[in-house]
Amino acid sequence: MLNIAVVILNWNGKALLKQFLPSVIDYSKDATIYVADNASTDNSVAFVKDQFPNVKIIENKINGGYAKGYNDALQFVDEDIFCLLNSDIEVTPNWLDPILDTFNTETETAIIQPKILDYKDKTKFEYAGAAGGFIDKYGYPFCRGRIFDTIETDTNQYPNSNIFWASGACFFIRKQVFNQLNGFDESFFAHQEEIDLCWRAFNLNYKAKYVSESTVFHVGGATLNATNPQKTYLNFRNSLFNVTKNASGYLFSLIFTRLVLDGIAGIQFLFQLKIKHFFAILKAHFSFYFNLKKLLKQRKNLPQQKGYFSVKSIVYSYFIKKKTNFSKL
Incomplete structure (x- = not known):
C-alpha cells in the first residue's frame, strides 16, 4: 500500500493556513502533512508549530517561488506519493481515497489531479485546473471546464480520463517519477512549471489523470491575482519556455506564430488601457530571448513526441x- 505526503508550500500565508489547514488535517488522516515554508516573515512557522504540532515543518532558506520551493522541500519527504497543495484550498471528506485507489491500481499513472471547484462559488469549476488540463499546438493551456476566462458550471459532465497536465494547485505525483524528472524547472519561478513537468513526463510515456471522485475548493489568486502584471509576465514567458523545451515539430515556425499571437494579445491590452499588462508581455518576450540559448540546450537533451496537442489553436x-x-471543441 502506497503512503502519501500532503505538502503545503507557504510564503507569508499565516491567514490562509489558519483558515484552510484544519480541513486538511481533519480529512487527511492517513497522510503525513507538511508545511514547507519559503522564508516567511509573518510568523507562519511559529503559528503552525503552536497550533498544529502534528504538522511537520520544512524551512526553506529562501523564497525561491513555487518551483524551487518544492524542489528544496521535497528532498526531505520520504512518502511514495507527493500531494502538492496550495495553502488556499479547502479539501473534502475522503478526498484522498480515490486518488490512492487510482495510484494503487493503475501503475502507469504517474500524475493525478482532482476536481477543482471555486471556493467562492462551489457550483463552478476554478480557473487553475478545473477538470484537467490540455494545450494547443502553440502551447496555450486550457482545461475541461475552463477555456481562457470562460468558466463552466460543474454538472459532473467530465468523467475520469487521461489529461495532458494537472494543476499545481492540487498536484499528485509519484515520488519516483518526480525524482526521475529532476523536479520542477526552477527558472520558471512560478506559473506553468507544472505544465512543463507534465509535458516532460508525457514525453517519457507517463500518464496524467483526472479523478472526478476527489473534490477540492480553490480560492485562487492568493499569491498573484489575475490583475497583477507579474502574473501576465510569468504566464506568457513560461508558456514560451514550455514550447521551446518540449514541443515536437518545426520549432521556429511555432515560435513565430506565438510571437504574432502574443503581439495581438498585447495590442488588445493597449485597447483596454491595460498598459502594464502590455509591457508585461514585452518583458516576457525579452526574457525569453535572453534565455533562448539555454532553452535550446535543454530541448536538445529532452525527448519530444508528436501528438501532444488536442486542439490545433485554442485561440x-x-x-x-x-x-x-x-465539449464543443
Whole structure:
C-alpha cells in the first residue's frame, strides 16, 4: 500500500493556513502533512508549530517561488506519493481515497489531479485546473471546464480520463517519477512549471489523470491575482519556455506564430488601457530571448513526441469560432 505526503508550500500565508489547514488535517488522516515554508516573515512557522504540532515543518532558506520551493522541500519527504497543495484550498471528506485507489491500481499513472471547484462559488469549476488540463499546438493551456476566462458550471459532465497536465494547485505525483524528472524547472519561478513537468513526463510515456471522485475548493489568486502584471509576465514567458523545451515539430515556425499571437494579445491590452499588462508581455518576450540559448540546450537533451496537442489553436477555436465550452471543441 502506497503512503502519501500532503505538502503545503507557504510564503507569508499565516491567514490562509489558519483558515484552510484544519480541513486538511481533519480529512487527511492517513497522510503525513507538511508545511514547507519559503522564508516567511509573518510568523507562519511559529503559528503552525503552536497550533498544529502534528504538522511537520520544512524551512526553506529562501523564497525561491513555487518551483524551487518544492524542489528544496521535497528532498526531505520520504512518502511514495507527493500531494502538492496550495495553502488556499479547502479539501473534502475522503478526498484522498480515490486518488490512492487510482495510484494503487493503475501503475502507469504517474500524475493525478482532482476536481477543482471555486471556493467562492462551489457550483463552478476554478480557473487553475478545473477538470484537467490540455494545450494547443502553440502551447496555450486550457482545461475541461475552463477555456481562457470562460468558466463552466460543474454538472459532473467530465468523467475520469487521461489529461495532458494537472494543476499545481492540487498536484499528485509519484515520488519516483518526480525524482526521475529532476523536479520542477526552477527558472520558471512560478506559473506553468507544472505544465512543463507534465509535458516532460508525457514525453517519457507517463500518464496524467483526472479523478472526478476527489473534490477540492480553490480560492485562487492568493499569491498573484489575475490583475497583477507579474502574473501576465510569468504566464506568457513560461508558456514560451514550455514550447521551446518540449514541443515536437518545426520549432521556429511555432515560435513565430506565438510571437504574432502574443503581439495581438498585447495590442488588445493597449485597447483596454491595460498598459502594464502590455509591457508585461514585452518583458516576457525579452526574457525569453535572453534565455533562448539555454532553452535550446535543454530541448536538445529532452525527448519530444508528436501528438501532444488536442486542439490545433485554442485561440482560433475560442475567439474566432466562438467555441467557449470544452465539449464543443
